[in-house]
Amino acid sequence: MNKKILMKGNEALAEAAIRAGLKGYFGYPITPQSEILEYLSRHLVGSNRVFLQAESEVAAINMVYGAAGCGERVMTSTSSPGFSLMQEGISYIACAELPCLLVNVVRGGPGLGTIQPSQGDYFQAVKGGGHGDYKLLVYAPNSVQEMADFVYKGFDAADKYRTPVLILTDGALGQMMEPVVFPDYNPDNHYTNHSAWATRGKSKNRDPNVITTLNLEADAMEKTNIHLQAKYKSIMENEVMFETIETEDADFLLIAFGLTSRIAHKALEMARENNIKVGLLRPQTLFPFPTQAIAELAENVQAILTIEMNAGQMVEDVRLAVNGRTPVYFYGRMGGVIPQPNEIYQKIKDVYHSSSKQISE
Amino acid sequence: MSISQEGIHCNYLNEMDLVWDRPDTFTDTTLHYCPGCGHSVINRLIMESVQELNIEEKTIGVAPVGCSVFAYHYMFIDMQEAAHGRASAVATGIKRILPDRIVFSYQGDGDLAAIGTAETIHTVNRGENILMLFINNGIYGMTGGQMSPTTLKGSITSTSPDGRDYNQHGYPLDITKIIAQMPGSAYVTRQSVDSANAVRKTKKAMMKSLKYQMDGGRGVCFIEIVSNCPSGWKMTPTESNEWLRNEIFNHYELGDIKQLPKLKTNEI
Known part of the structure; x- marks a missing residue:
């Protein structure tokens, strides 16, 4: 049995991300999620691991796009107004089928609102949020333990379906302290080889890998949509948890x-x-x-x-x-x-x- | 998408007579650019440079939104297409995750100097080891010829029908000069492709920037290419190049703006 540790929800989530093999984090400060950014700035160190504080949530989500396009485990986290800013990028990520983990530690809105906890971003989280027909796989933890557990599930599902996964939590769960047990999880055993599509430099014997969401032909763009909807159907059949x-x-x-x-x-x-x-x-x-x-x-x-x-x-x-x-x-x-x-x-x-x-x- | 590595082969010539060929890194897909547009030359130049430096297996390009959105149809390397304005943020994500790869972004003036200004400034400010190519033709070509942040005073566009008026629209943004002042930029130059000589100079700047990045780099290499838009400017290709030389270059003066001491020598 692994050790029980008393931790804040945001920090437990960040620690789980490191243990899940997080290679790159790109984020921007906003209450009540800043502990994730701060924790990773201290602990996401070592070779080939990237922590970067971006100039905005818009930049952060596009850095995630670029990094996820290299086929590595990457994530960002934010709170409601920041999540609104990320919507365009998330739509691109969903269409380009890039696996990554997103976290929204929800606060009360609309507008600048309050830093108190809320569930006001439910529609934005589960109905798409940005432009076009897409879905995020959305986990909703209700304890500090699940704040950690759903990180592993989230990364695994993101890799499996090549899709952005969202952990929708709130300011109270992010800030509260509870005991948490980190499971045995070796990221090497959960490694997914994305080299078939990732942009890591074109090796000699293959065509270029291109990550794009553009298709001016309506018929071709409909095919992209049909493919995405089939994926969401498969997620609906296999990933329901309650x-x-x-x-x-x-x-x-x-x-x-x-x-x-x-x-x-x-x-x-x-x-x-x-x-x-x-x-x-x-x-x-x-x-x-x-x-x-x-x-x-x-x-x-x-x-x-x-x-x-x-x-x-x-x-x-x-x-x-x-x-x-x-x-x-x-x-x-x-x-x-x-x-x-x-x-x-x-x-x-x-x-x-x-x-x-x-x-x- | 049809991409082929085959170059153009002329049956009526002996191979030994061949003095010009398409680089393997540049596909034979028919370019969609308007006749006389600088984009096709610039697309080719960056791919020639990548091939000559033998880095096609480790180079990742970031294509923009705008006329050159289909750059990945012509560039036979791994590429990502970025959202409008975000190419340098996407390039940052790639370079940070894969620091030993060669990364370049390719953006127009609307992309880099309007909607993406924050990303541009902060990518340079972080001193990312990437090459940023900035194609400045003073107009939104793809969307039908609207005024851009770099459009000059008096220029008639579809959104400045009486010519750009400083009182109403503000001033042409010289973002390259701002970038040259920032400690995160290593090499900043302004070039063009309106003549054979200019093409050679632009390629030299690209080679220099890529070599610098291959050597590890100490910041952004930034190449502005002041280019034309015959369709958007309502000119013939020849007229547009004359307009560049007679008007535009007076405002956007060509030449190196910033060089690191090391780059002034011949070692790179």
Whole structure:
């Protein structure tokens, strides 16, 4: 058993990246993610490892593009306004099929907003975010342990699918300290040879490798899109991750991701103490979304309550999954406010009673 | 994309009579540039230099957005196409990850001196060991001839129909002079390809820059090539070259702007 270490979420993520074989980091300071940048500036050292503080998030994501195009494990991290600045570059990276890891430690918006934690970037993360039809594979940790674990998963998936992977977390998870255990992970055993497409200098017996996203012919560009969509379909079939808590006998289902899922879990315990059979489903991947699992649970519950730290974003995906099988309610706080367990419990009681009334009527 | 390593072969000539041929690093794909445009010459010159230095297996180029976006159709080496303005950031990512490779970026004036100004300045400021090629024709050619940051006073473009007016549009940006003042630039020169002599000088600057990078480098080598845009300027190729010599070079004076002491000797 590896040693348990007390660490900040941002630092655990950075340490995991080094252990996962990170070759290059390009980033720009922004609260509440700067610890990732600072940690890597101290620890990402040694031969063939690059730490570079860029002049902007725009430059950082394009450095990631260039470095990922060389076929090495590279990443960047930022927080919401910076993630907006990166969107153009991420669209290029997705189209050029460059594997890399992105991290968004979300803060409250819109605008300059607040440095308090938020989940307001859900749409931007899972619906593409930049221009054109593309998706990111999105992991949503809810603990410092998962802040580390999803780094390994993220790099492996990025290499496997040749696609940008995003860890969508928030300011609270980034800043909080918890025990974390780093798994045994030897990057050499997870090495993917990208030399077939990477630009590392054209060896004698092959044609040039060209990384481009341009295709003026509509038919050819559609083929690129069809190829990308097939990849996303494969990701949807193979990479869905979620956790369920006390859903077996539940007649009322909570759905929440990231930080909110921990508060929802507390509210679940309060409800269970008062004989309301509440269960919780926590998506660990936001794209691909656990559509099937939600659809199946929707058959057996009287109502679903989605809880988010935003105005109601994931709830749209929940409604698509539920497809009218059962009523879907929403409770959210915005602008960096973290909901309290008793607020959620109160909402559970309100919805539970109104939905049981509907059913008995 | 069809790329072939075959050069042009003339059946009616004996091989021993051959005095000119396409370099192996320059494909026989038909160039899409307008007749008389400097891009085709510059594309060829950088590939000639790469071949003569025998570095085609370790050179990675970064193609821009703009008229030369398809540079990778003509350059038979590994290449990345960058987003508009970001070529030097992409080149930085490549060079930092693979420091023993030779990396060059190729950008126009809209790309390098407008949308990519921050990346340009900071790439130079970090002293990245890359070659930056800056093709300045004072116009957005690809998008139909709009005013660019380097367009001269009075020039009529599709977005300055009454000619560039300093009060409305500001001044032509001489970014090369700014770059020459920065400690991160090693070699800064302004050249052209409007005559055979100018072509030779430009190639010499490219060879010098690439050799410098091969020797390890101590900063950005920056070559501005003041070039023409016959279509955008609404001129014949000959007129456009005369316009360069009679008007443009008076503002953008040709010649070396910055050399490191080491580069002044013949050792590189």
